[in-house]
Amino acid sequence: VRGTPARLLGLLAALVLAVVVAACGGSDDDAASTTDRPAPATGPPIRIGTKNFTEQTILGELYRQALESEGFDVELKTDIGSTEIVHRALKRGALDMYPEYVGVLLSEVADVRSRPRRPAASYELAKRYEKRGGFTLLAQTPFSDSNALAVKPAFARRHRLRTIADLRRLKGTVKIGALAEFRTRFEGLDGLREVYGLTRLMSLTSENRYAALDTGKVDVASVFTTEPQLAGDDYVVLADPRRLFSSGHLAPIVSDRTLATHGPRLQAAIDAVSKKLTTRAMREMNAAVDLRERPPADVAREFLQANSLL
């Protein structure tokens, strides 16, 4: 009998403790405790922008992955818009770098309407132009992605079309399927009117220009020469004897400030990628994304690995 009160008290104390513990253990924290972002590198990241089509997205991935493997901190902004938009963002300082086509740069940004005959001269001209604005045009790529006009082979045969000038023979309005900016560009309706005297043209904005051509919604499509659809015989590219469409070599534009901050290693890393980009390689990668619907990042990584750039 003597030990009972002490045992009872002990039991009750344990019980009370259990109650209190159970009551206090009620709030389970569901906030994520880990962050998947590594510690920030010193200095702000290099902001790379790309324009709003597949090839540019692939290019953005190529440069990003190559630079990151070299230890640079990169922020990639894809799908920003057309040259008019992206170049302004670069000039405003919202971007540090973006890959641009030399011809487009001259015609749409530098407003140079009479382009030199040689690509190298065009490149020098563009480079000088950018230098004045505080930007450096890095080495241009082996591939050229120019603007061009394409038609269906049957249509070409029926109207005996070989060059852009032959379009004048068509009766009525010629419908061109193109991206929206084509309507107001020199390498677009403006140039076609000015250089080839084509006045009865109508630009129909179309996201899928090849499909529009296939279904007959448009007569002519504005195309880019690295697009994989042009690899076979499904479409005929019209010749450009008056060289309205300038050479489509691509060169990354980088702000001088960024180059100064990161030193020559940055330029070397970018140039190493650009040097490997042949027309064949570019068309292959475009095909993988556009036709086989593979993710641009994977395609870019495989290319870099194949070329020992990762």
Next chain:
Amino acid sequence: VHLVLHRSIRTQITTKVVALSAASAILLGAALVTLIVAVTGQRDAARVAFRSQQALSLANQLEKSLLSIESGLNRYVTTRESRYLGTVTRELADYPAATRRLVRLVSDDAGQQRRMEALSDAIRDYDDFWVKSLIEIVSEDGFEVARSQVETNGGRARLDRVRAQFESLFNRERAVIRARERAAERGSARAIGLGIGGLALVIAIALGFTLYLRRSVLRPVRTVAEATGRLAAGDLSTRVPTEREDELGELARGFNSMADSLERGREQLEVSNAELTRSNAELEQFASVTSHDLQAPLTTISMYAELLERRRGDPGPDDIDLVDGIRGATQQARALIRDLLEYSRAGRGHLDVEEVPAGHVVDQALEALAGAIEESGAQVTVGDLPVVRADSANLCRVFQNLIGNAVKFTGEDTPHVSIDAERDDGHWRFSVRDNGIGMKPDHARRIFEPFQRLHGEEDYPGTGIGLAICERIIDQLGGRIWVSSCPGEGSVFSFTLPAASPAGAESPRVRASA
């Protein structure tokens, strides 16, 4: 060792009571803490929910503001009306502050902070890449170029990214709200359960404690109480069981030893009482027999003195003096014996108690004393006297004694005697007041003892037995007698008698006698 053992025995019930009270208090405290935790949890959940609602509403506003920037921009480019640009500019000026507020609101969730950063980036990109560029294009290249840019849907695409971020933020915030609400509900349900459980436990402890008290404390206490009742009723042989080792065992043992000592005391009392009664009876018998037996020789002495006087034809004066001396002494001895006999009878025998008008009794006494009163020239005043329960012959003797004393022990003034009565609870208090010689307060008690006299026989005659007889009579009638007096200021003799009213009136105590 005995002290330690004693203390450990003493603390058994106390320990249980303290332990159970402490346990109950702790349990109640725990239940309270649990409820507080639950309420706090609910309040926190409500606060978080409110914050989340604020965040959601602010995010909605921000999204609307971005949509109105986009549509304003499109209208501006399409219609070329600058008022649309004004709208866009206003909204552009406002959104950074709204974004900062939103960042602060979601700052308590790491995941949401990340999403908010992504959202801020997306908004900034939309502004930097699209809105600013488009406005520049309008001013540098004209509306036509800007319109072709709008048609690329670049702005819409960029805004869609922003809206996707918004959607992600909203979904997560709603999930956070739901999760917190669920957690709070679970917490409060658990707390209520624990609180009820705790209270039930406390009630169970209280019930158990009550049962324990009934069985182990109250029952033994009741046993002792009942035993005490029996003891009080006179059953001194009552004992209680003492097998317990705690405080109650101690109580029981204490009770038993008290009963033992009471029983022993009563036995002794009975023995000495019987002895006392016996010796008292013997004494009274002796007094009665003695006084009666002394009467005969005294009568013989007084007869012989008379014969002696008669036989001498002409006795000389000396002879007559001698004979008178014998006769006087004999008379005095007879008076003494008579008084002694009266005193020994006064406490005994049958009382004829009835309702007696005290006024009549006093009148009889005054009649008997008429000679003495007249001789002393005293003035006697009798107040309104009540009806009392008494034996009228004995009461008359008391009044006769007291009034007789009052007219006997007179000073130089004309004697005044007044007789009154006052009601005092269930009694009447009678007083006989005089203006005589009085006495010292020290003597107030002595004068009620038999044959006690304050004065010499030659000053005031009498045997000194009267007041002793009065006390015996009043005592037998159930009253009390006393005197208050000072020398030269007179005396007040007072006595009490039970009132004649039937309710509450006790019948006079009859002294037990052999």
